[in-house]
Amino acid sequence: MDSFSVLIGGKAGDGITEAGGMIAHLLNAIGYRLFRHVDAPSLIRGGHNFVIVRAHRRRISAHRDHVNVLIALNAETIERHEWRLKQRPVTVFDAEAIKPADLPASLHPFRTGIPVKTILEQEEAPPVMRNSAILGAFCKAISIPWEVLEDVITRYQPKKTELNLRVARRGYELATEKLVVDLPGGAPQPILGGLEAVGLGLVRGGLKAYASYPMTPATGLLHFLAKQAPRFGLKVVQPEGEIAAMLMALGCAYAGERAAVGTSGGGFALMVEGLSMAGQAELPIVVVLGQRPGPSTGLPTYTAQTELEFALTAGHGEFPRAIVAPGDVEQAYAWSTLALDLAWKYQVPVIVLGDRTLHDSSQSFDMGAVPELPRLRQLDWDGAPVGEDPDLAYRRYLITDDGVSPLAFPGCEGAMVKANSYTHDEFGVTTEDPGMTVRMQDKWLRKERALADELEELPSVNVYGDPEAARTVVTWGSPAGALREIGEFAGLRVVQPVVLWPFPTRQLEAVLAGSGQTVVVEMNATGQFAGLMRRHGLRVDGAVNRYDGRPFGVGELQARVEEALR
């Protein structure tokens, strides 16, 4: 098999997410590339959690809805996921939580149950080690050698390793082999969550401070950066709310440190006044915006692409911004670095627009697949005074051809740095002069043009599948992962703009030249990107929309795309 999927399910609180992580480590260790999709409702105990780990010989960035191996910690997992099972499905289950007789007849030939409670009692192990027994049974069932499991447990369960190994060994011995998977071999790859990729990208871009109030699906970035703060020399703050997070980050930017905030739609709504100030005061800021279904609280732990129009128009007044929407971990890494660079080169807000699927799924990270993007340099003041008065040597908002004024920060010798949320003159002193009002607005328009020109020179739009095919699919963000595969095996032209604003008109026109039937795939109800395309004169013939909070699996999406293109 080149590819297979494993689902593990149980109650929230059973450690399903962690067990899914261990399965990913196991499959990574035997040489597969992975995608790990986590489905966890917004609760701590009870409810149903499941993880699908898909393994492939080649790089993948999406899950499949159908699975080959089902690991059930309770009967509900069987009831909920039986429909996903393919031919000859392997079922690994806790035979003391699920009566073998209660399993559907179709599962009988390839099932293997182990008495988890008995194993734990005999080994005098605590209930939390249940998953070690199950992982032992799983490895046996699909013929992963014991030594692989031994290595993975030793490495990733440093606490009570010996006892975990004994419990796992019992599960391994009591289960039976049902399937022989290939062992592709080769070096294991890093496994990164989307937010870890964003975090590493920001750090590489010079991030010094991160301020965030917990909100799914951005919380993972707060956790990751908080933990890595000493290593990266970061200041990570969880303030009293999103408004404070935004304003603290803008304070950092004014003082010369690269800063970012992370949130979801509801928190971003609170940050919007600050976003406008970033426009007026020309302060660089990166907003990591994780989308989830709304309106309002919506489905907190599920996925959506409903904030594109919000991100495009957030803020009162007219000011330049950039929006980038990575579709996989490699893009998230590269474009997060660029987002910080862009923010600081043009002194504008830049939004990194992700979603629950990108942010909280994990993928094998392929350094060779990281987009090649240049590092951009900010324009620092060279210290040469403007005019004769030493008190007025520096003009924070100097009018220039491309609209970008040299940067200086408080503490900088000879500079008096005045930032202002009011309309201001070149020194940053408040003005209500109509001429200066127009000159500053025109300065921002020139900045936006320069920013747009720069992005048109970068690989802002990706094409997958057959670039000459008539049948064309356009998508943005996380569905690009599934469509990259679909484009290849269905012979479609798949177009993924990573830069959503300034709208990459020239690149999109070029890659869409000669296209026939064109459909837009996005996880919202109203077709926000399709609308944006139409506003820029690009043809859209159809749409595939999904808005139940669940991500597209490869198979289901292919069927829907083929139907829309018929």
Place this chain on the structure above:
Amino acid sequence: MSAPERDAKKGAKGAAPAVRLGTYAKNTWCPGCGNFAILNAVKSVFQDLIAAGTRREDIVVVADIGCSSKIMDYVGVNSFDSLHGRAIPTAVGVKLANPHLEVVVHVGDGGAYAEGLEHLVFAAKRNADITVIVHDNGVYALTIGQAGPMTPPGYKGRSTPYGSEGAPFNPLELLHVAGATWLGRGYTHGIPLLKRLYREAIAHRGFSLVDTLQVCVTFRNMYEVYNERVYELEGHDPTDEAAALAKIREWDYAADGPVALGHFLARERPVFGDAFAANAGDVDVEAAVADVFSALT
């Protein structure tokens, strides 16, 4: 010639003092406004700081929105005019990024005690090392005379034509409970006391606030009322937290009675940002990122 160029020319040939701290901006406060006293006091304190060795470049004024915030146009130091209610988190961010800076916030009672109250309480809770100067005139002046958080009940403004409801809370009492480490009250009649309070508040390491009774001559002229009631604290020990609370509670910002001015409270607590000092300094980012990649493999 633009205004700044005119000003620059004048500055070049005139006999400017060594540290001017003025700007070319035209002052638009009403004649008699208490803000002039605050501006003069704070400029004088900055001049003294500079004379004593602080670099002018290391002073930052963060302002809110309202008549108080115009101060940033009038004082010749680094400044950041933030949003209404949001000057405090902005200032906390500035200090977080560069702990070497002296960060002073100018904010009205509307920005500090209404729109931005959560930030004020949390800045005190964290003991952020900033100084907050509240221009407390008990009215929204720039928006032409509405009742504010410090307006006593019965005030007839345009938004409360039949009299405002609800008594003010005591901001100093609230901040005492929240964990502020330096609290004082000044009055815009009496620049020497204001200068002393501002100087000491800025010198304090940790969160300091000077609630400055600042008279708005146009919408709520309290000069006569205050002049009859204010007195300066004598013999009060600001390190005695209980005594500080008792003195703070003496006047509830609404009732008639003596109004104490001076330094109420000083105490020590861990300062926000100190924990990050260990993270400061140069990091080999590429190496650190590579480390994390291998840890995730």
